[in-house]
Amino acid sequence: MTTQDERLGQVREVPEGVRLQFRRSWPDPVEDVWAALTEPDRMARWIGTYDGERSVGGTGTFTMTQEEELVGEPMRIVECAPPHRLVVEWLTDEAWRVELDLTRADGQTVLLFTQVFPAGTELTDYTLGWHWYLDKLAAEVGGHPAPGSWDDFLAATGPAYGR
Template identity: 80%
Template sequence: MTTPDERLGQVTELPEGVRLQFRRSWPDPIDDVWAALTEPDRMVRWIGTYEGERRVGGSGTFTMTHEEAPVGEPMRIVECEAPRRLVVDWETEEGWRVELDLTAQDGETVLLFTQLFAPGTEITDYVLGWHWYLDKFDAEVGDRPAPGDWDGFLAATGPAYGRSSQT
């Protein structure tokens, strides 16, 4: 299982930008973790909805329904190698790309979440946000209680990132 320190993620400055990575693991089979990442009825419980083509090159609208004011954003599926790899592009001004890689290691399924931001981007708030969503994903996969609301999460977890609920 993922240790508490690993839950904070890793931020690396690279010449091409700022890389954020989270590593999470579960004793569940890779197919179950993949289903939680991709099946509509499970996605909605931890992150949101995707309406559109579910194939490589397909595009649609992704809505993070757990946000304060959910807004649908254009998304394109760049790679999909079930049940191992999913790469999506948010077709927004920032041009986000998120890579989700699953591997089986020592009887566990390991998720490596990777996002690359433009050089010089201040990403602390993004790191906190993804940490919260990945905790929600952990609850979906592991059938455990989900983290509380954002304010409670920020009060409990924000200090590890140098943030408080007043920041």
């Protein structure tokens, strides 16, 4: 099971820049967590929508529907090895790349979320945002309570990040 400290994520300097990682775990099968990460109906309940080609190299538009301002952004699927690895890349000036790896350990499905930012990037807001989305994923996967509104989440969790 994921501990409170692990829920805050880890930020480390790496040769490529600054790496943000979160580890989450659930007793649910890998296939169920994979489905929550990739199936349109389930994605919509915790993060957003993806309209486009669903294969390696495929591009489309990703809209984070839980945001105040809905903006569709171009995205590419870089790697897809169901049900264990998905790598996506935003095709914007920021060129975000997110890696999602699922493994099974000690009767748990473990998600390792990784994103690397350019050196010197201030990650507090990004870290808080991904923490909120991963809590929403936990509600979708394991039936955990959803984190509620962003403002409520920020009031409760922000102090752990110095906000």
